[in-house]
Amino acid sequence: MNPNPSLPADIPGLIRVENTGRDEVIARCAAMTEPAYPHEQVYGRYCTIEQYVDCPPEQVFAYLRQGHHLEEWTYSLRDFGPTGTPGLWMGDDRLAPGTRIYCRVAANEQAMTVDYHCAWDQADTLWMIYLIRVVPAELVLGRPGSVILWTNCRHPYYDDNPHPELAPAPDRPWVGAFWDLFYAGHTLEMANLKTILEHRHHSGSPVSVAPATLVGR
Template sequence: MTPDRHGPDGLILAERHPPAAALERARAARLRRREDDLFCTRQVVISALPHEVFAYLREPEHLAEWTYSLRGLARAAGPDLWRATDLLTPGSEVFLQLVAHEPALAVDLRAGAADYLWITSSLLVRPAGELLAKPGSVVFWSTARHPNYDSFPLAPTPDDVWASVAGFHDLELHNLKSILESGAGARRA
């Protein structure tokens, strides 16, 4: 099938759309605030080996070091379940589960109530050499926008919560980078 003659209407392909129009559309999408996005993905380059970064991320106890507000982690009843206090919502208790996938250098982080871990994030560690031709690691952090974000008690409107996810990911990735580049994370991993 050749894209210029076949395929569903609405495909944006070089054969159908001039480059200037496609570039303008791409710029507009990049600049547009997207509270309606289903995922928030952020990334950071860290001057540490991928396996060191993964070894640090896979340990639940380290969440209290690099996350902005999770403190007092302790094991909870349930398989690989942890309990923590979230300083963003005083008096709250959050439950967490980390699932490490070593061959992929990926860690899934699930959080929420003890009986329903509705927040789902995935952290993927890739060698920076493969992606950017430089030493170190790239960490990609994606969080899905679950409908429960719309009733989150922290913000005045649902979009305020979702709009802040990227900013908090950036803060926490900064913390992760600082810890691992200082060598402190490698000593504890």
């Protein structure tokens, strides 16, 4: 019988203060820490980027939750419009000519999370999911503004297009072919997002804009 119900002694392999001394844990952690890491090891399955933005978190969240703003800060998403399905939008991903992208926004105001559920070519399975969280910088950095965390997970469809018959052309490159560049590409887009939010906030302009006023339409 386990004398301490809070200690999962029946689960092998756990490293806890009850069974491993501090010096051993420090030695293990040191052995796990490398001076450099291969790109595939860091970004092969998950791609996370982060950025500080000098703009109030409430305004950052309000901007991100309105999906039409993707036309401003992303590199290639343009011309979004509603479909016949409530909450589902369709636009062009100009990363590949003739490619339609479908998007649904899932936002939680209390947690300040904004997830973009997207897919190329079809809307039945929105498997390209961009997970974004807005954190008040006052809480984590002790300064005004926001910290934006953005994660992508490498869904199996990135490696294998589930609907090649829907591609606008047989030689259209697949989105998964760009996975190794996701960190760099998303870092450029995050820089766009930071620039837009800070420019409008510092100038006293409204951070969010109506869809009809977007540039590049």
